[in-house]
Amino acid sequence: MARLRVLLPLPLAGTYDYRVPAGMPPPPPGSFVQVPLSGRETLGVVWDGEPDPDLPERRLRDIAAVFDIPPMTESLRRFIEWVAAYTLSPPGAVLRMAMSAPSALDPPAAKAGWRLSEAGLRAKLGQSNARFTENRRRVLDTLEEGEVRGATSLAVAAGVSAGVVRGMAEAGLLEPALLPRADEFPRPDLSRPGPALGPEQQDAAAQLRAAAAARQFGVTLLTGVTGSGKTEVYLEAVAECLKQGRQALVLLPEIALSTQWLERFARRFGAEPALWHSELGGRRRRDTWRAVAEGRVDVLVGARSALFLPFPDLGLIVVDEEHETSFKQEEGVIYNARDMAVVRARLAGAACVLVSATPSLETLTNAEQGRYAAVHLPVRHGGAALPAVEVIDQRVAPPERGRFLSPSLVAAIRDTIAGGQQAMLFLNRRGYAPLTLCRHCGHRMRCPNCTAWLVEHRLQRRLQCHHCGHAEPIPPTCPECNAENSLTPLGPGVERVQEEAAEMFPDARRLVMASDTIPGPAAAAEAARAIEAREVDLIIGTQIVAKGWHFPHLTLVGVVDADLGLAGGDLRAAERTVQLLHQVAGRAGRAEAPGRVLLQSWSPEHPVMQALVSGDLDGFMAAEAGQRRPGHWPPFGRLAALVVSAEDEREADRVARDLGMAAPRGEGMEVLGPAPAPLAMLRGRHRRRLLLKCRREVAVQPILREWLGRVAVPASVKVQVDVDPVSFL
Template identity: 50%
Template sequence: MISCGRRETVRKGPVLAPNTADTPEFFPEGARVAVLTSQPLDRLLDYKAPADGCFRGAFVEVPLGPRKVLGVIWGPGSGDFDLAKLRSVIRVLDVAPMRDEMRAFLSKAADYTLTPLSAMLRLATRAPGLSDPPSMRKILRLGSAAPDRMTDARQRVLAVMEEFGGMAFTPKELAEMAGVTPSVVKGLVKQQALIEVETPRDTAYPHLDPELPGKTLTADQEAAAGALAKAVDSGAYGTTLLKGVTGSGKTEVYLEAVAACLRKGRQALVLLPEIALTAEFLKRVEARFGATPAEWHSGATMTERRRVWRMVGQGAAQLVIGARSALFLPYRDLGLIIVDEEHDTSYKQDEGVMYNARDMAVLRAAMCSAQVVLASATPSLETWANAEAGKYKRLDLKSRFGASVLPEMRAVDMRSKALQPSTWISPTLKEAMAERLERGEQSLLFLNRRGFAPVTICRACGTQVACDNCDARMVEHRFMKRLMCHQCGATKPVPTECPSCGVEGKMAPVGPGIERLSEEAAGLFPDARIAVLSSDLFGSARALKARIEEIAAGEADIILGTQLVAKGHNFPLLTLVGVIDADLGLQGSDLRAGERTFQLMRQVAGRAGRAERPGVALMQSFQPEHPVIRAILSGDEEEFWRAEAEQRRIAGVPPYGRMAGIVLSGTDLAQVFDLGNHLARNNGPLMQAGAQLFGPAPAPIARVRGRHRVRLLIKADKGVALQDAISRWLAPVRLKGDLRLNVDIDPQNFF
């Protein structure tokens, strides 16, 4: 622990004690306190307590050099610096102090992921204006008057207000959300189509009523809901796998667990893997509890994020619907965490603080005696194995809700199909789509490739157009008329002549992307209404939500989508799913390739037949005899998990072993490899712990944004104290120049 030198003038601020059974330690004015700041420092800093003192966990503003930075009182100071020379805490912020269980959670999460504690604090304070004092502000509401003249810009503003009627907007935020100039908003205010209201900057969320009636549940749903409610009522920690086939009503079941949590006066959190899912989900929550909950994700406004952070800490937000980072909000009394689609790879953050939200949810719940529900039709092997071992409880929903039945699944053997060049829809799939069009039903074509074509090649010299900054081929996005790198986001115009040999007119797209598939579908069915769902084709989450709602209402005949369409959407008219390349995910050396292909195919197939009309899923494959493809078609999920688990157990890899990835990067390839070789030669702590080290070797994507990347992989038995061994191994390392070293505990991706 280090200290700060120069004395600082004390400014008075409020002294707030956390809502804990045991009042935390109090530090009187002038006492030595240790402060964790959100700055990239690897230690606590000593300060003097301010006038009126402060409690452990108080959020404070402290001087650091010439700046004022955010920090948290972590405990008593170290005492290794002259008290007379210490600077003082400037003020205590008027927000709920950090609870002891939150401090413990951040510390354990930092230890597990080998992340600096300051970085964990930054993750837990990602809301603007936390140091601002309480104040009033002007927000906009819908007025009673209609504008004298309706323009497209005005219509967009009013549409945003109607869609987000319960959300607070400043004039600036409303203009940005609607994509208009501030003058458009001002004009609507003058005409009283919008009205300005003075309100406290942060207000409590509407009360959610758990006593409102929910949907009528089936017998197995009722049993599952009762078991979850009983677990929540216990007030103890526990984790439950809620496994149910697609369309079995898992959401309605776990909403009853939320109701039980609200009855106990505790807070609940529902994590969703995709922002686009929130619109439909929020409607279901409002129907169940009579009001909309708090939202926490990148699509929320800065004003709303600040309000969520503060209200969660005060207990004035009963339920939060959020992305993975919602785990790090300062809950006053968290009693339940739902991880919906817990298998989804988007719960793993691969940049900055590398963590898996599913695992952190279990850790957080254990720290505050809360229940965790991991919901999925196709659980991750880690979760399945924990349930098999008895670490997690398991509840199964084996049939779909209401009249809907599971879709029939069939393979289309592409080896026997004669397709024209540059076409990918088989005659079998085409015929099935034509039948749906005649019946007024929807078809979905699934291809997990964004853009028009994954490769652009010169037919004269064979050159493939690559990114200038990355070791990756550029993908043509014909809708944007650009080539794009999916690693760094760089774009360039589609060349008319080869950048290598200079020959003109020989550049050709190779392979299908979702945009190219849409051209083929339009050619086959020129009168059909075609909708393409791909994350890169929508400028905002709001636009994507709106398009999904239109499709669900029947405003498309043929839907084409990437992985986005597999995530919980409900299209009542959809009765046919066609998977264009079911073998795509089986390529490569990823140890989770079979698991992910199985999950993705089963999830996307589950979009069909979710209402009264039965569904069919056709999977185009060049290797229909592959064990994973056979398992998908057979529907024997338990047999697949058992076989996959046995292979992992024999190999000693997760969940029956431990792994960690080390990624080194820098602009000088020789320096990066020198560091990797140095680490490989000095791996004593790893060997002593019984771990194996592989590498260094170029990463599969060896250059990103101009930085060369080298990987090392650590493999160990399940019981090895891997974090301790890695910490001792890396402790002597001193990075020079622009070299970087990132540790990824339990890696999900190996790029």
């Protein structure tokens, strides 16, 4: 009997061999199968390669079933293997991400409806001598020959009750039949004209259309100032991909919040794209996965996990806001969706477009070195001007005691609202205050599970850890010294800024946009509607407000703490801060009225502030590159982190020490650590970090495998490998 290798969606080292039972044609590689494993049945995929000829026949088990669904493509199988090898993850763990809707393997249950029987058809055609009531005649007139309708739909269309339909069925005028499967994913209308593009947009769109039409791998970096129409330009590449008969994938950093993007797509193509994100319900998730596999989805817009969907003919991948760190998955299989999108496109023979007004230094370097093509949009669409950026030096003009908004920022907001325009206050910090301490003894409220302070959420009257989710009520007395009413919030969060804004601008209509108040698509859509309808005067938000919104009447952006994010030892702190603040600033003045941006800072001479004021982001990134190049820091070198964690602190220290002693040594490489992680305790586990730094040309994966193989790690200790880390917490 034939043998096959089957990869299971489990964190296992490799494939298992199974036997094809007599009478079953051997399923080809990529087939989805059901197989026995340890007394139960599980799902798997027939994998490439030769089974082990030395495995005894008695140890083999039969494949139980083959699912009636298109096999996983060879390019997706190669992608799974590539991601597993690059991230040092078990291939089965990566396969699990590609089989995230296992119920989709079963065909959808057929639904029953009603159609005209022979007797009903004769009655409809007037060939029956029987007399019918007016209600029954309406039902006969509503149903066409061969048409199948559900009972409720038929009753509503005919304007009768469900009892009339049941009575006609009992009388033999209607007979049961299966309803045809509704097409839940309408096709984009490629005949619709796109929006009018300016000269620069037309040139950029032509280059992207050519890349999509080439039907081969290539990467293009699309940059442009905020509001320059980058979305409209890359939608032209999407249209060209669909004309080629292939599928397109667009990755967004916050798909659940991208209401305006979806509206823009629907205006362009007359239909909404398929969606893939964590907010999808189980049924919609199942239907979408199967529709993608069967080629019934032309365009899908999704979060990073959409990369692992089973597209049969992927022709274009767009990564919008490619610089966003939310494209990096930090748990389980640790990968950066931006980088993996390039790999998926290469293996699928597809075009890849990376889009950003503030591209990452890694992507910029690849473009400068010729690995990526580059297209730039230098001006805003429709003649809108870029906003003027100013720094408020808080050393010279600080806020009043106990407040966080400087007098000049308050005055600017008043003038803006009085002029009938909208203003925004930005602070990338949720809650009311980041720290609560006792005025009497100095005790600080911290998370029992993490090395983190508890954030006060005054509206919910609780303290919460934003790392593990631990929450507790605000105590009436200090847990340390029992002093009553001594707990004091320090520092501002958006709730505290909202409280101050209510005092300073009592007549202004305010809206807070943070993950606590905008939890999903419905809330995001309502917020966008209210702002566009000018039902809001002052928006107060966290980084949510930086993600691609277009508010035509927003002319002033005030950044409450522009220095936030610059502290600490993060390699990319300055780069991320300039990206975030530039994106936030780009919300202002996107229509006829000019925009203005005010940055409150204690360090106005900082290169980040100077770059934002001058608008010289290219010069800033060049200076960043100049600082990193001599030390071979990314993108001019390679990094890989090992994070050791255990519930027992001594075990974490021992394994970290052993890894440090076994660290690789050689030319062009250096190991830093072990040392306690900045979050030395997370979710109840003690954490230690080691960092491998190599020259660019060094392959880190073989080094990591050999390094990890030298140290015995007990089951109670976890060693997490993060190749190309973006977070150093």
